[in-house]
Amino acid sequence: MDQIAEADTIFLFGSNPTECHPIVGLHLKKGLRRGAKLIVADPRRIDLVDRADIWLGLKPGSNLALINGMLNVILTNGWENKEYIATRTEGFVEVKANALLYPPERVEKLTGVAKETIIAAAELYAKSDKSMIVYGLGVTEHITGTENAMAMGTLALVCGHLGRRGAGVMSLRGQNNVQGATDMAAVPHMLPGYQLVSEPEVRAKFEKKWQAPISPRPGLESLEMYDAARAGKFKGMFLMGVDPAQTDPDLHAVRKSLNALDFLVVLDMFHTETTAFADVILPGASFAEKDGTFTNLERRIQRVNKAIEPIAGKAEWQIICEIATRMGYPMHYNHPAEIMNEIASLAPNWAGIDYQRLGTQGLQWPCPSKDHPGTATRYEDDFPRYNKLGRMIALDHVGSGEIPDHQYPLILTTGRRREHHNNASMTMRTEGIAKLVPEELLEISSGDATRLGIDDGDYVRVVSRRGQIKVKSWVTTRAQDGIVFLAFHHREALTNDLTSGFRDPITSTPEYKSCAVRVEKS
């Protein structure tokens, strides 16, 4: 993460770190003070735009068009890194052919960004010695989220901005342990350490350790579980520390699913929108009440140390072990250190990890053995593929799942604010924070506000095809004409009543960043 400050050009894409990752924002500011250039691609005029050299204020859903446009400029001017492309990559011919279909004039129409700005951004990114792409959920929370992320990689590969300090592609993870939860493979198709459930030898290894058969049938992702519940095929669910009835998209559908379940267990610290649907609520323990690890966005596994005893008596791992044991599958650990040792014995990338080694500095995986120091920069010499080459993929502009029309003429994009986190069940419990940001505000441009007869501070109704909410308006230069913004922190105004059911077909990540709405004075 400290490498951000070493980059010559920082290309910030769909991320608002000074609010959503304030400390990443500090590394970035350090780079700016050193003289680094900054390109910001974001539909909103976020705070960092004031410090940027170039702002690409693209329309939500036009990420791929913008990247293709930049590739077009780079390739027609010969600014690509020819040696890197020849020795370290494959797929360039297709990428080039595709990029040529995106001249800046066309991309201007697709993205709303002036072609001169696109050309300037492409030149700055390509010609800098060390350019780093830092991207956030503005890239992934689209139906083309995976393609968007791959396009970032392609751009970096074409320019050879990878595998060196101060260069590369960095994704900012939204929650404290998104990386760890995924590494652990709390996901349907993998086992810990990114090992596929579908491979018999992988299953055999885990079956031996776990002394139980593992189903070869692929599992359901969370949104698929809700779909299956609505269809009557999915009956019982255990939710640990999640609040889908506030934070998942298209809440009407979510509520229907939760109601359809025969039996729902929700484990949480507080009553949430979701706990209301539960048959049993189990009290959760906060991070101060247990030992364990979180893995951050730079793959650093770091200790969480117990400061006080669990307020309700048990930590999550203990609760689950007790349920498993009661179901006839005995699970017992004396301490989370034993759990980590078991993980290390099964996941090769974590084989070198134990609590003693983690200390106060943590370790960055891959860390395959006890004497391995961990890995700060990946892909320095080769990529983890059969031919060691970085694969570029030609990708076409698709757009958003739902586009504005005369009934719903505005694009709603959503995100977080600095003071709150997700459903705000934790942040709203600090009195000062609750007073500082007590309610949700709709960011709307003065052009749109004037047209709709809305003054700053007026209450408005935001209506989508799926629902409506009432919020106060904030007429601000942060918003461009035609694009409004809401965070999703407040139970009083459930932003996700508005968001759509469109998902990235590869990852099932919902399209939080773009849906069609209209705004009416309330």
Next chain:
Amino acid sequence: MNEKMIAAQINGLEVYCRQGTTVLAMARAAGCFIPTLCDDPRLEAYGGCRLCVVEIKGLEYPQTACTTPVAAGMEIVTESAKLTRIRRNILALLLANHPNDCMRCEATGACTLQDLAYRYNVDGSRFNGDQTRLPRRDDNDFITFEPDKCILCGRCVRICHEVMMDGTIDLIGKGFNTRVDTAWSKPRSKENCEFCGQCVSTCPTGALTDKMSRGLGRPYETTKVRTTCCYCGTGCGLDLKVKDGKVIGVASALDAPSNQGNLCIKGRYGYQFIHSPERIKTPLIKRDGKFEAASWDEALDLVAGKFIEIRKKHGPDALGGVASARCTSEDCYVMLKWVRAGIGTNNIDNCARV
């Protein structure tokens, strides 16, 4: 980055360091104590408090260690009668315009000025002059400012400008009337402040303190527990201050690898949920549409029983779970092991994708 190593002597000891290292950094690495008030590793060297003066052979006057780079062959002395005299003078001048009410000061035990007064055996009696008398500023929910305890080291101002690039506060006025203030002395609000508390974390005296922690415990009554922040994915290290089984505050951990002691409003002040009266404290079972408190045994028996029942009736794939990206990796691992090996389905996911 210049990687060239050079040799020098400190208090007669041979030491090696990278070219460009300051005398202060090198001395600390060698285990030599040099007093400072205006230094913070998160900030550019400032040379304001003059306490870090050292003697360098061949130079007539003492030099500030924080702004002087080590040169090859340099011979440095960090403690001498002359240096002690200088340091005592500086401290006596600071204490002459200080309330010296350590007994009830929030910073006692975590105050560099107090520590140095003790170490160099100085009090405020030597110089008589005007004293700053300005009221305590308590105009927001997070940061208390007592201007008469401020020694004008500028750390709060510099962290706000250099690290945060916010510029909420600055040094205002001249000479004796210099003070730290917001523009037009406006109260701190969302308009002019992020409430990251970085200024509090760097203050070497009791001038800036965490309002939420005031009066809750002395440093020697509390234990600090190093942990990792529970909010975004940056993974900031921080110290929880714990007294009698209660988290009473958060302290910066300067050696934390991701954040080097820096924190945002959530990390530093977003901890009150831990002891919120609204926490769910016992398992709850819904009966006739209402939640009733239950014992752990009762609730866990019910959960296990129901899950077994559904599995018998509809098969294991009618069951599943979603883990949280806010729980520990160990929690997640235990959950996926239970779902896969205990229940017998791959219906396990986490909230990373949503």
